[in-house]
Structure formats: structure tokens, C-alpha cells
Amino acid sequence: MSEDEQAPGRTQPGHGGAQAVAAARAHGAQTMFTLSGGHVFPLYDGAVKADPPMPIVDVRHEQTAVFAAEATARLTRAPGLAVLTAGPGVTNGVSAVTTAHFNGSAVVVIAGRAPDYRWGSGSLQELDHPALLAPVTKRAWTEHDAAGVGPAVTEAFRLAGAPHRGPVFLDVSLEALFGTGRARPAAADTAGPDRGGPAPRRGPDPEAVAQIARLLAESSRPVLVLGSDVWLEGAAEAARSAAEQLRLPVIANGQGRGILPAGHGLLVSRARSTALREADLVLVAGTPLDFRLGYGEYGGQGGAPRARVVHVTDAAGQIAAHCELAASAAGDLAAFFTGLADSAAPDRSRAGSWLPRLAQARQAAMSGDATLLASDALPIHPLRIYGELAPLLEPDAVIIGDGGDFVSYAGKYLEPQRPGGWLDPGPYGCLGTGLGYAMAARIARPSAQVVLLLGDGAAGFSLMDADTLVRHRLPVVIICGNNGIWGLEKHPMRALYGYDVAAQLQPQCRYDQVVTALGGAGELVTAPAEIGPALRRAFAAGVPYLVNVVTDPLVAYPRSTTGI
Numbered sequence: 001m002s003e004d005e006q007a008p009g010r011t012q013p014g015h016g017g018a019q020a021v022a023a024a025r026a027h028g029a030q031t032m033f034t035l036s037g038g039h040v041f042p043l044y045d046g047a048v049k050a051d052p053p054m055p056i057v058d059v060r061h062e063q064t065a066v067f068a069a070e071a072t073a074r075l076t077r078a079p080g081l082a083v084l085t086a087g088p089g090v091t092n093g094v095s096a097v098t099t100a101h102f103n104g105s106a107v108v109v110i111a112g113r114a115p116d117y118r119w120g121s122g123s124l125q126e127l128d129h130p131a132l133l134a135p136v137t138k139r140a141w142t143e144h145d146a147a148g149v150g151p152a153v154t155e156a157f158r159l160a161g162a163p164h165r166g167p168v169f170l171d172v173s174l175e176a177l178f179g180t181g182r183a184r185p186a187a188a189d190t191a192g193p194d195r196g197g198p199a200p201r202r203g204p205d206p207e208a209v210a211q212i213a214r215l216l217a218e219s220s221r222p223v224l225v226l227g228s229d230v231w232l233e234g235a236a237e238a239a240r241s242a243a244e245q246l247r248l249p250v251i252a253n254g255q256g257r258g259i260l261p262a263g264h265g266l267l268v269s270r271a272r273s274t275a276l277r278e279a280d281l282v283l284v285a286g287t288p289l290d291f292r293l294g295y296g297e298y299g300g301q302g303g304a305p306r307a308r309v310v311h312v313t314d315a316a317g318q319i320a321a322h323c324e325l326a327a328s329a330a331g332d333l334a335a336f337f338t339g340l341a342d343s344a345a346p347d348r349s350r351a352g353s354w355l356p357r358l359a360q361a362r363q364a365a366m367s368g369d370a371t372l373l374a375s376d377a378l379p380i381h382p383l384r385i386y387g388e389l390a391p392l393l394e395p396d397a398v399i400i401g402d403g404g405d406f407v408s409y410a411g412k413y414l415e416p417q418r419p420g421g422w423l424d425p426g427p428y429g430c431l432g433t434g435l436g437y438a439m440a441a442r443i444a445r446p447s448a449q450v451v452l453l454l455g456d457g458a459a460g461f462s463l464m465d466a467d468t469l470v471r472h473r474l475p476v477v478i479i480c481g482n483n484g485i486w487g488l489e490k491h492p493m494r495a496l497y498g499y500d501v502a503a504q505l506q507p508q509c510r511y512d513q514v515v516t517a518l519g520g521a522g523e524l525v526t527a528p529a530e531i532g533p534a535l536r537r538a539f540a541a542g543v544p545y546l547v548n549v550v551t552d553p554l555v556a557y558p559r560s561t562t563g564i
């Protein structure tokens with residue numbers, strides 16, 4: 001930092017920004033992700049002068065700041081912090097806030113705001129942000145009083161982390177952020193239950209658990225689906241023991257992937273369609289019953305009865321209301337799994353036919369993989385990239401997917417060894433998460449491999465933030481699946497219309513040179529045999545490194561639905 005930067009600013013000790021940083025830190029926020037603007041200078045001053053200073057990671061687009069805060073929350077299970085300047089700083093962050101909303105990520109966004117004393121006169125970037133943010137946050141409001149900034153930030157963090165977690169937005173008028181005042185008690189100190197005071201982590205209703213145990217006892221073909229909240233709630237161990245004790249076949253979703261490590265006998269994600277089609281009971285825990293899970297409707301083919309569905313979530317408001325449930329439970333997920341394992345008896349008959357049936361379906365799916373994972377085809381088949389990557393991955397690797405078909409393949413063929421190391425964009429499906437997620441992963445897991453799988457289309461949303469990786473010395477391996485098209489749109493459009501439009505990108509565009517120009521490194525790969533050596537160079541590089549693999553645009557991911 002230069003002497004100029006260290007010189008006292010025009011803000012006073014104890015100003016709103018300093019209060020905000022102290023409150024954020026008290027709630028576990030360790031890094032501030034931001035892009036500069038005058039309205040938020042006191043927050044920077046607060047971070048710089050905190051003891052110890054709070055690290056500031058300054059990015060190239062506000063969406064990256066919020067995506068990074070979101071990934072921090074998802075990887076560390078402590079809240080993430082993004083600071084956005086007034087007006088366009090906030091509006092640029094909205095897609096990422098919405099992603100956090102869909103993912104239930106504990107993110108606090110603190111924003112600057114035009115001064116109150118001029119409100120309505122048209123000062124720079126004067127916008128009433130909370131009205132825009134309210135639908136995609138747990139709460140969005142404005143603090144107008146310098147003395148209230150610390151308490152408001154405390155309330156924001158408390159709310160973001162309370163079940164069901166989610167983003168919270170607070171903007172602070174210019175006077176309040178730059179001004180000083182004696183801090184009022186935190187809103188949380190005076191909050192009653194109607195204000196959403198911190199809910200104690202209670203286990204679900206024992207009667208609901210007992211009912212689910214009875215349903216399990218009646219079932220001969222059950223399936224357990226484990227979603228991101230199982231990891232986020234710290235219930236991974238309890239879920240795994242329950243599955244093992246009860247001999248339940250498991251399908252993993254999102255950050256639930258890795259709770260049963262790759263190769264585990266009960267992990268049947270690769271036999272997913274058979275499992276969900278033939279099950280008589282599907283127990284879904286820690287994830288919504290949305291398009292990714294067939295909206296909660298399973299079986300029922302050829303006149304067979306539909307599978308019974310059980311939904312278990314961390315908070316009552318998350319229980320699906322759009323489909324028929326045989327039972328549900330809400331509350332601490334670790335307590336749920338422990339309670340279930342205690343009250344349900346393992347059914348030996350499952351080993352008789354259901355588990356072998358699924359093992360056989362999984363084997364059949366996987367036996368077809370080997371050929372494509374080792375494909376020598378030219379142009380490169382995208383699966384060959386995963387065939388080369390998988391053996392290089394360490395158990396604690398963090399894998400991030402930002403793209404269309406290229407990332408769908410990863411979801412199918414890369415099985416993590418541990419939970420919490422898989423970051424896809426979640427049900428909002430927003431392209432552009434990549435660089436923000438990657439920088440957060442490098443900070444959260446300093447010694448782990450961080451691999452970003454990036455479609456060439458997706459690259460356009462955030463690749464400029466490779467500059468941020470370089471400036472902040474955050475090496476990650478970026479693998480670009482470069483098919484020269486918006487694959488996930490081009491192929492479906494052709495299937496629907498017989499032609500496609502607005503789906504073409506530059507063939508063999510040198511995204512690797514973009515990263516090189518920004519101070520990282522990279523290379524273009526056009527032959528299958530070059531992929532492995534290029535990946536090894538990338539892992540050894542110690543700088544952000546983009547392996548730009550030219551893949552076959554004619555290969556379409558075989559999907560049964562686009563989720564629409």
C-alpha cells in the first residue's frame with residue numbers, strides 16, 4: 001500500500017464503514033469482494049484500518065464479486081461478503097444475488113447509496129435498490145443513520161445464516177456510511193420471533209421421522225437423494241452413516257456429490273434414471289424438488305403405481321408444495337439422519353434384488369463410458385478431456401462448472417471423492433459464475449487443486465476476471481471446452497426448428513491468449529494426446545492457466561430435457 005493510501009481519509013474513526021467491517025468480521029466474513037466506487041469508500045477504509053486488516057479482492061465486474069461471495073459461503077459454510085457501489089454496481093450484481101437466492105447461500109451484499117439530503121434531486125446513481133433486490137433476498141433495506149450501520153450489518157449476517165440461508169441486501173446512504181455515531185444495539189438483540197430471530201437448530205418432529213421410517217420399512221425399492229444442503233448443514237457424515245446402515249442406494253446432487261465417494265457401492269448416480277423410474281419410495285433431502293429432480297414425480301410407468309415421495313429440508317418453508325408427498329420433515333438435517341438411522345431397520349431384502357438391479361444398471365452405464373473417455377476422435381470428443389482429467393484429480397480438488405453441454409458431461413462423468421468440492425451454478429443456471437467461483441475457491445482452499453470447467457460461451461461472461469486472479473496471485477486451472485458454439489442452445493434449436501441462429505461463436509478462439517495477455521498462461525490443444533501433458537503443465541504452472549481444448553461441435557450432450 002502506498003503512503004497516500006495509508007494517509008487518513010476524510011472519514012472519522014468509528015464511521016459507518018468501520019462499523020460494518022467490524023460487524024461482518026464478527027460474523028465470520030473474512031474477505032471483502034468488491035469493485036470500487038466512491039459511495040463505498042468508507043467500507044474500504046474500514047477494511048484497511050481494521051486490526052488485522054480485512055483482505056479486499058477487487059474484481060472486474062460486480063457479478064464476479066457477488067459470485068465469489070456466494071462460493072465462499074458454499075465452500076466455507078461461513079457467510080460471504082460483497083460490497084457494491086451505488087446504482088450500476090448494484091444492478092450488475094443482481095444475477096449473482098439471484099443465484100445465491102436459488103442456492104440458499106448465506107451472502108451479505110452491502111451497497112452504497114446516494115445521499116438522503118439530496119434524494120429526489122437526481123444525484124449520481126440515485127436508485128432505490130431495495131425495491132429491486134427484495135424479490136431475490138431474504139430482506140433488502142436501507143440504513144439511513146450512521147449509528148445504525150453496525151447493528152444493521154449484524155442483523156444482515158444473522159438473517160443470511162439463519163435457516164433457510166440466503167442472500168441479504170443492505171444499502172447505506174452516503175451520510176450514514178461516511179458519518180459517525182454511537183452504535184445502537186443490534187436489531188437482533190431486540191428481535192422477536194416475528195422479526196425472524198435466529199432459529200435454534202432443532203431436529204425435525206420425531207413423529208415425522210418415525211413416519212418416514214415406517215415408509216422405508218414398507219418400501220422394497222427406496223432411493224435416497226442427497227442435495228447441497230446436506231453438506232451446507234454439516235450433515236454429510238450423518239447422511240452417509242444412515243445410508244450405509246439402512247442400505248439405501250444414493251443419488252447425489254450439487255454439493256451433496258462426494259458424500260458417498262466415487263466408487264462407493266451404494267452410490268447409484270450413474271443409474272439415476274433407472275433408480276428414479278423403478279423406485280417405490282424416493283426420499284429427497286436438502287434440495288428442492290425442481291426440474292433437476294423431475295419435479296418430484298417418479299415411477300408410474302406402464303400402469304405401475306407412482307413412487308411415494310418424501311421431502312426433507314432444513315426449514316419448513318422449503319418443503320415442496322407443488323407435488324404430492326407421502327411425508328415430509330424439516331429441521332436440522334444431521335439430527336434427521338441420525339434419528340432415521342435409529343428408528344428404521346435395515347431391510348436385508350434390498351440386497352436381494354434392488355441393490356443388484358441398480359448395480360447392474362450402473363455397470364451398464366459405465367461400461368459404455370470407457371470408449372468415449374479414451375476417444376481418439378478428431379476433433380476431440382469432450383469426454384476425452386474428462387478421461388484425461390479424472391486421474392489427475394486429488395481427493396480434495398474443487399471442481400467448478402460454468403457452461404452448457406461441456407459442464408453437463410462433467411456432472412455425469414466426474415465423481416468427487418469428498419463432499420463440498422463441487423460447484424455448479426445451481427437451479428438458476430446462470431452463466432458467468434466461473435471466475436468468481438474460482439477465485440473464492442482458491443482463497444477458501446489454499447492448498448487444494450481448483451479446476452474451472454468453462455464453456456467457450458460461458459467464458460465471455462467473466463474471463464476478464466483472470467486479471468483479478470493474476471493481480472491477487474490466485475492460480476487456478478481453467479479448462480475451456482471450446483466447441484465454437486453455444487452448444488446447449490444450438491443443438492436443441494436445431495432439433496426444434498431444423499435450423500439454428502444466434503448460436504455460433506468464433507471457432508478455435510484463443511481464450512488461452514486472453515489469460516496470457518492478462519498475466520497468466522495457457523495453451524491451445526487440438527489433438528487428444530496433447531490434453532494430458534497440457535493439464536499437467538497447468539497444474540504445475542503456479543499462475544492462472546487456461547487449457548483451451550478445441551472440441552467437436554457436432555457432439556451434443558444426450559439430454560432428455562432442457563428444464564424448460
Ligand SMILES: Cc1ncc(C[n+]2csc(CCOP(=O)(O)OP(=O)(O)O)c2C)c(N)n1
Nearest residue numbers: 403404405406431455456457458486487488
Ligand atoms: C446468463 C445466461 N445467459 C444465457 C443462458 C442460456 N444458456 C444456457 S447454456 C448456454 C450455452 C453455453 O454455451 P457454452 O458455455 O459454450 O457451453 P456448451 O454448451 O457449448 O458446451 C446458454 C446460452 C444462461 N443459462 N445464462
Ligand SMILES: [Mg+2]
Nearest residue numbers: 456457485487
Ligand atoms: Mg460452447
